[in-house]
Amino acid sequence: MIMFMLDYEKNRYEMQKLLWAGTDQRLLYTVVPIPETMLEYIWDYGYLDESTELAYIRTMLNVCKHLSSVSVLFDLVVNLLVQSQNHFRQIEDASSVSLRDIARFCRLYNWFLDSLIQRYFKQTFQQQSEVVIRRASLIALMLCYYFRLRSVELQDVYTQKMQSIIATKYSQVANIPNYLTAYIFQTEQKRLIHDRMEVPPSTARNRALRDNIFVLLACIVNRIPLFLCSKPGSSKSSAVQILISNLKGKKSKDPYFQVLPELVAVSFQGSQNCTSESIIKVFERASKYAEVRNDSEILPVIVFDEIGLAELSPHNPLKVLHAEFEVDNSKFGLVGVSNWRLDASKMNRALYLSTPDPDVKDLQLTGFTIARSMQQQTDGQVVQLDKFIIDSLSQAYHDLYEHLKETQPKYENYFGLRDYYSLIKGIARDTMNLKDK
Template identity: 70%
Template sequence: MELPSGTATNRALTDNIFVLIACIINRIPVILCGKPGCSKTSSVQIVISNLKGKKSKNVYFQTLPELVPVSYQGSQNCTSDSIVKVFERADKYLKAKNETELLPVIVFDEIGLAELSAHNPLKVLHSELEVETCRHGFVGLSNWRLDASKMNRALYLACPDPDVNDLQLTAKTILKSMTSTHDQVARIDNKIIDSLAAAYFDLYEHIRVQTQYNNYFGLRNFYSLIKGVVRELMQCKENDNMYEKTRRQITVNFDGSFDGSHYMWKHFCQHLNAMYLYEQYKASPTFNQILDQCMSSRTGRYLMLIGENENVIDYAEHYILKKFQPPPVRTLIGSSFSGDLIEGAVYTEQYNYRVLMDIILYAETPVTLIMRRMGHLYDNLYDLFNQNFAVSGNKQFCRIPLGPLYHPRCLVHENFYCVVFARQQDLIKCDPPFLNRFEKHVINMESLVHRRHWTLASNLISWITKLLPTDINKLFPLPQHLFVDYSDDFICNLVIDACTHSEITIEDSLEYNDDDTNVVMSFCKKILLQTSSFDLPLIMSLKQSDESQALIDEYYEFHENVSFANLIEQALELEVIDNQVIY
């Protein structure tokens, strides 16, 4: 059997291939169930690419039918009608006349996601998967067990978790495939590869008992780590430190809300019998260094940037827009308009279709696509996020379901890159196969923001803190009670906006130029006053000071003139009207 270059014949792959051939040829429905990265999709692709009927290169395979894949991407939006259409499409191949016997194979990817659909689409499988009447090959791929009514109608194969030997074999196969065309094999020590595999296995065993992080890292993180380390070491110069590069790659692939990089690095050094390296490179690269490397190289997996709140995400997006163009950056944000929603967080089919078409068009171009608040569509994009593209004519293709019935092959430009923003509190809702497809990093604003901006933001936060009375209650008032959407990150964004509005660049010495500092602080205080709550004058009245009285007067002076009629009059007097949102 011919295997693609760089394919490791580990336990999971050989078991999957053996069962798939036996079940497909005998038209026995089979469901492969296992964690992301355990060779489910790869084994299906290998079997289909080898069984070509009389055109097969293997003599035995020439006696078997030619397999024709009928692919279907499961999602939480799919319906029963769409699955029925897949079986009807497979029936057409049975009626087709050909020199060799054709056997259509329905490949139902992410069948577990389809089970979560509100339309209950898998009920149509009950009659189609009866062994006595099954006319096609059927392969379902899932990351978790389905309910008993589906599992009882198919052969169920649970893909085993890899042991250390499997991990080392896979890692060495990746190393061999990447270095086969280079003269740098001797430079990469097998001890490094073996120690990385052993360290990952230790991490896997460590987080398996912690339910909140059980699926946060997976085999795709490990495979990406090995590829990144090999790529870095192949480019090493004589004076470069290979362990420094290895430490950076561990951080790139095992970072996030749960930082597994420190655990990995410690155990890597233990298995390498070089604990002195642990202290030497204990400090991991900063967030801005990692972001700069990922956005500049664009060779690894797509990025997931995790923020505590929308202010952090806003600034990270602004940073990317400002620093990493060209290539051009485009942003798609999930809609909150009632016309795009059916109810709650369920979007209309027209809206989903429109956004997916935008993504398909962007994927054909060398752009960086930023996606925010689009969780309702991410399961439609699993094949794109997987980056295991089908190649035809030196071009890359993936499948993106457009509605329940149409799953086209979409062109993906070789320089296309994707960044997904996610809020920390939303990660618990994300499926393991979605999380495992990305390099995950928590946004650290302090590493992105210029120190002068941070100095001004700290001064402004101190000013706000001094406004609060200290002899009332520890829990009231707090800054968030007085100012809408208050957070330290909001204050930092406000300072940056003030510098931009006042045309003061960070090259100007804000720390020593009192005039510029006063301009920025005055602008920020004015904006804060405009976004203050009704509690502000009440709280200010508790502190007898000239500054408190001045703030109270300014508050009432501003709010006295705030009305919709005044807003319209002021807007009509302007030559250029600013974008405004009116509640």
């Protein structure tokens, strides 16, 4: 076993430390003090109590098509949402969830219900309505809550809790392992991504990429703002590019994608120097695309790269985003890409996707795909890289990461995913050179 002694400190999240400099890291919002003369005008409205929130949820769910027609399922969905809200208040904080999450659920439910009917149940919806409604409900639930959890362990705790609640109404669910993730969600991922999308052959369809694409698709076509927050090398940019290349409106190759709007990327690079005016200009540029009329609907997608850096700007430019986050009035898709979370005033107004660290299986899949894409020779021959080598390197990288995480937390991100990718590329390149000699 090879151990590495780290003498030089290399921290990939210095920017996050800068954001927190001189503040209490437990603060949810970045704010400035108000004058003392204003204190007498402050009212604390507190939070909704559980019974009031329950009443709001039941009322808001009335906009969900066909849901109230199945009373057992309606009551189940209400319970799932209430328990999800309580679960996140317990593991995060009281302001981490709100009625905005319920509104997003309703919007996503209606879209997935229409999508499922259009793709598979046009002729049989009346006979299978409860099955379709339940599937749409659970997919929307996963999108709103499951993906914001930062680790596989936290995700497992949440899904097990939800599955036990579902089993109280549908007892057969208790006998299906990983019902929510494998039976419901991964099946829908396969139908929308693997069966319909064209992905570059050099791209590994690992868990991070599949999750990113799926959540991006659902949020963009529904004009729901989305934050992709994960470590470098987690396929954030790749997922955006793949989705935009597949959704071409009526020019799309897949028949179902032809009924969806054509996506047009409007990119913006965040920095510590950006201003509110520069962000406003991006939305003005997107508006010009939206005004264009051709043979298919155009949906501009604002891709705000390194949005976390913009939060460091002394000009506080992200305040102008609050109005754009109002889903009912939004004309664009909005994707913020960052290596860390923003403050709660932004996060609560968008759906949040946090990609967990890859497991050994994901590392192996990505390693094989990288090696295979590099080893393609001009004559069509492929130089195979020994499976044992990639399996061993994947396990070694994973063990090293876990070791640093447990014993030297400040060096946890010293070796990132791109270091692992570069290692595989280097070995594949050396293998090709040796084969040529």
